[in-house]
Amino acid sequence: MVKPQSTTRQAPLPTRHGVSPSYIWIPEGHWESALQFLTQQFPDIPPKVWLMRMQKAEVCDGDGQVLSPDSQVKRGMCIYYYRELEDEIAIPFQETILYQDAHLLVVDKPHFLPVTPGGKYLRETLLVRLKCTTGIEHLTPLHRLDRETAGVMLFSTQVQSRGKYQTLFQGRQVNKTYHALAAHLSEQAFPIHKTSRMVESTQFFVMQEIDGEPNSETMISILERRGAHSVYLLQPSTGKKHQLRVHLASLGAPIINDQFYPVALPQGSDDFQKPLQLLAKSIAFIDPISGEQREFHSQLQL
Template structure:
């Protein structure tokens, strides 16, 4: 159990004190290690310690007298980074006692991560709707828009997250990409996708497939050389749909990772990835009724 509550939409940071021989020999006080981890936050750490905002796993205050405890936990609130505003609204599609379903805009991260902390769906909704226990049941990439399901009460969180983990949710996406009349669609694309920690792009490698997507043509605009596709992923690998569309030779429009990676300024919102999570279908794990949530979002390029 986390001993500090959500504050201003943000969970506290959790540190695990290393237990290797070098760390045990080096550190005698817990705060020495915390200051080592966050060397640029020395002044703020002093303030947080004085305010009782640095605690151990049992909620006891950590101060200069607290001894180093290998494998112990430290919780504290870190100041969020300065972030550019993401000038798009989150549209609520459905809300009940247990679920909040929204239409996530492009360029907004699902959860706090890296340079996108306060400017994330989770933090914005926790603050705007006063829902401190809100938690996503699944995730969408920052550059992907569309239907996103979150749980309101911690008591039901696991049931809905397990639906996604067991692949019992039918997820339907739409994408705008080049039109290739020679493609035999619908088609099922299978490949092995791996994502290395710290590497931005995922890649397809030889080996037994671990990712599967069904791709179908909805309509084509031959004059512009574009088409609208329906995509149904049967697995949930990072960048799966983007990789599989690229594999077919029709990479999703405005994809700055595949086939060639190129930089986009953090505040450049002019060319959103033409990919939307259109709908989610599943049998509700609490009452057994069928549920469907859908957005009417129109992709800019169509």
Template structure:
């Protein structure tokens, strides 16, 4: 049987600016081993110029990789367009739809769905939302818009508020969670963790309502990350004993 391949495009965001190529790919494909990442670089890059593991990636750069088409989990196909002009596309991302291609997902992503609806190269996501998170996602349609908006997100000039239901009844109506976040351990690389040697991370939390469901105390909260760490809200809320309902990766500490 002849193998079929697709070209996956990975856009470098400010958080990865200046990284080595192998570290950038390891961040995007967190479940893959270093050996697999090295194999990708040696055999599957579809770059216009030669690149190696130590090559530096910059904000806005597009890394193209050849990926074998494999069966992937089904993801939502529909999304609402909230705003569209010559430089911006803003969508309502449904839960269950990953933003970027990964080891498990290639076409069933936001970038893939945008291509299906509008055509190749129409827009690139400026920031990220976790796969199971729904909400507003900003995409840029020009290199200039991508650089400018990425810089705004990276330097905290964009205010983001998330709504979540958590375990338990927080004692305070308003709290600031200040705990540094680091990459996961060798055993669970996809998960982030609280670590004194990690990057400074703060999340502002406001309790909207406390309630009991099926005999279990829960709360509706608004959470605003003051930094942009991966899984920040999930990690922080679990750290203070009020993990998100249904979050299997971050149980309450």
């Protein structure tokens, strides 16, 4: 199992250029050496790349012992290394810090920028960019925001207080509002209390609605008309993946420039001139440390 470095585990390798080391646990099996294990686990990475990393002392075990190509490995060992990407796509949009204190960092995330590393994105992610600009090594996102969605994003800056803020999100004690631009629904009466049961589709990365007990809930109203379109105010009570996109699409008003709903386009279809018209506009909660009402608003507009 490969993971980015956990914020509670003390990594033997330091954060480098905002990128924390990744690690992999060795499962049941037999390998002659560390090099053999790594090349079998990561067939897309040539052996010469692992040799170069080992020569630079960038591969080690959980105790910080640098591994050589012929180092012995066994079940239960943890190997640390730096994930690297060649020819990473540059995201031509910049994040903005809205607020920072001893416990929180609040940021306006641009469209197209992933929050955390994964797949074909590493340094061009909000987390890595912020680690580089702020120098906060233990920065951790407190909630999710799709890569295609822009708007308010909260990060924890301290390990000690992180759990208090995470509990707010887990207990649905955070109020979020979103703005979305989509076709006007002239036949609908607003506001709409939209509920449905959402599950993973057989199609990669896409969600679908099925019959059954609802597990997603969104209040939908209209903020303004823009010709044949409306700016919708979306207030979700639950946080299913792609919930707002699915709910509007199922009503007959897919969000403008949505690459997944109602029909998923091929991967790599990004057009930086056509961002998804969905914005995480505000987030509000009672601060679990100060007891104060907190409310943060995106400076972006659709």
